[in-house]
Amino acid sequence: MSLEFYLEDLKPYTCQVCHTGESTTTKLQRCSLCKVVRYCGVECQRKHWKQHKKGECEKLKKMRNFWIQDAQNIGDKNGTHLFIGATRVATELGDHALAVEMFERAANTNYPIEGGHPNAMVYAAYHYEHGYGVKQNLEKAFQLYQRVLSHSEFGGENWGPACIGLSRIHEEGIIKEDKETGSYSTVIEKNLELAIKYKVFSKSNPETDGDVKYLEQWWNENRDKFMEQIETS
Ligand SMILES: [Zn+2]
Ligand SMILES: [Zn+2]
Structure with missing residues (x-):
């Protein structure tokens, strides 16, 4: 998947009910069970719970846990696997913070490419450059972009x-x-x-x-x- 397509699929953090986006004044809270859906506050969470508790929460929780476990089991030995896992986490669960962690691990895994996975480096760099899911860190983004040039x-x-x-x-x-x-x-x-x-x-x-x-x-x-x-x- 090219960076362009990946960015098209990324969902920004928004409240599941009223779609308020995260900002400096609004910090969204995640459902404590599935850790996937986000709410602007208790009111929206209550409104959604009736529907969310009917299987949806459980399904998301299972999916999230499976992907994390899967990445942990195979990921550190296989950068490509970890990279794909991170992409799924970012685009399907909308968890950018977790995705960056996984991209970084893939960027430092020597298999299948000595020196790390270039796709993962680009994706991690983009997140750091724009502060997507992590605190913006241009220096880190810069270093990752540079590493890509020596690995791709x-x-x-x-x-x-x-x-x-x-x-x-x-x-x-x-x-x-x-x-x-x-x-x-x-x-x-x-x-x-x-x-x-x-x-x-x-x-x-x-x-x-x-x-x-x-x-x-x-x-x-x-x-x-x-x-x-x-x-x-
Ligand atoms: Zn809301
Ligand atoms: Zn939930």
Whole structure:
């Protein structure tokens, strides 16, 4: 599944009854039995309980437990299995936090790909970049996107999304605040050239015959053309 399709299937956290979304002022609560459906408050939960208790809650609980158990049993030995499990958890149970945990494990499992599962790296990076199910962490997203480039084929399905992610991060840079001293430090410099470079790299380029070794060389020879386009537009 490509990142694009995955994102289309993701459901944001909303109240099962009134569909209020999660925000800084509304923290949704999960049904304590199935840990799947969410409510904005007791009133909506009560309204839904009559219907939810008729098998639905039990079914969701079983499904969730099975998927977690399944991932635990096989997942750590098989990154692909764990990756598929995480995708199911995110899209079908809408549990982004649990999905990120599983994606991260898959990203660090050496089977079937030495160094981790590139799909899982991209998906985890996207969640960290946008704060989806986890606290936003651009530095972590950046590192994961970079790892993808050293683990995936040039022009392959993970290559494009990782380059676009790196481009977005270079466009703004990353500034970190030290909570204790209140001072700011630059983690990643804002760098327009790198932002453009990765945007160009996100599309496979026939001029390099798909060989990643020649990419840097190709960029050095062609960079002025792309930089000019930006400066004049
Ligand atoms: Zn509600
Ligand atoms: Zn329930």
